[in-house]
Amino acid sequence: MAMYVQQLETFIRVAEEGSFGWAANTLFISTPAVVQQISLFEEHCGVTLFKRSNRGVQLTPTGQALYEDGKKIIALSNQALARAQQIEEDSKETLQIGTSPIFRARVLIDTMTMAREDGLPLKFEIPNLVAELSQMNNNFDLLGQKCDLLEAIYCDIAWQGQCQFYELFQTPLGVAVNHHHPLAGQTSVTIKDLAPYTITLSIPGVASQLDALRTDILREIPHATIHDAETIGQDTIALSEVQPYIFITQKIFQDNHPNLVTIPLETPYTLPYGLIYSNTPSQPVRDLLAYIDDHREALIKKWVS
Structure with a gap:
């Protein structure tokens, strides 16, 4: 369960893999699905995140900034969710x-x-x-x-x-x-x-x-x-x-x-x-x-x- 949009995680994975296809393999989804998610994410944000070429993709300066902050967002989100779940678990009677x-x-x-x-x-x-x-x-x-x-x-x-x-x-x-x-x-x-x-x-x-x-x-x-x-x-x-x-x-x-x-x-x-x-x-x-x-x-x- 994630507290952030799935497109952010897909964006991070593409940035790290340098390829829509390789990212798709690690996410266990199709390449067209990854391409569509990134296109929708760029449209939603109103920015261009990748330079596309036959050799793969490369982060734009805007994409690089979002990549660095996005990893922090995911880490903080996961920590917040883990804390909330632990509080819920601790409140249960044994x-x-x-x-x-x-x-x-x-x-x-x-x-x-x-x-x-x-x-x-x-x-x-x-x-x-x-x-x-x-x-x-x-x-x-x-x-x-x-x-x-x-x-x-x-x-x-x-x-x-x-x-x-x-x-x-x-x-x-x-x-x-x-x-x-x-x-x-x-x-x-x-x-x-x-x-x-x-x-x-x-x-x-x-x-x-x-x-x-x-x-x-x-x-x-x-x-x-x-x-x-x-x-x-x-x-x-x-x-x-x-x-x-x-x-x-x-x-x-x-x-x-x-x-x-x-x-x-x-x-x-x-x-x-x-x-x-x-x-x-x-x-x-x-x-x-x-x-x-x-x-x-x-x-x-x-x-x-």
Whole structure:
């Protein structure tokens, strides 16, 4: 974007190249277009800027003066525009997006891209919180302090009252196993298929749907071996990577554990997936949530297909 007429830049380029044709090449336009721009510029200014000959063009004394001042005009114009844009950027509120291998930002990354393209007056930062977000447990002290939004499933029992939640969609349950596991080749599994194996499942009292699944497992497999996971992190995932454990997960988290095969589990239970944020959200958080609400279908399309 330029704050000066395009003909001035074309004039500068012709003066420096000494030829309409060479200037056209650097401007990626045709030679006749350059000739026309210069003719119109001379007519508009009421002066002759070039001496034309078969060997090219040469600045007239008038052209030389305009060339020297024109370069200053362009430089000052670019500096003024850069300062104005920086002031505009500095005036935007900043949102900090939390992300890690466990709390991976998926929809939020797409949201940031779309919001920038639409000119939403917000800046986004991604602080380094890999250590703090290495486990899926109570990370609420970070909200509103070190980050404003996290993307995760919502634990409706354990997290009740400790944060607010914006639901994007429901995500079905699945199981994750290593590539050598006997179930790895199946397109789906039932609860009874899990009978011979140790099942890694969140401890009771975390999410009502997982508690309901636990009840179904114990009803269909009375002597089921369940490994209760107090938190979900890379160490929990590693159990299934090196042992024939069954890890209860969701399809959307398969990028969290690429060394495991994620298989749909035939069960009616789903978990809410979306954004968690402070009980006292800032205005920028509310503004972004309103934007997401308006563009929700487009933002979640690739994740629910």
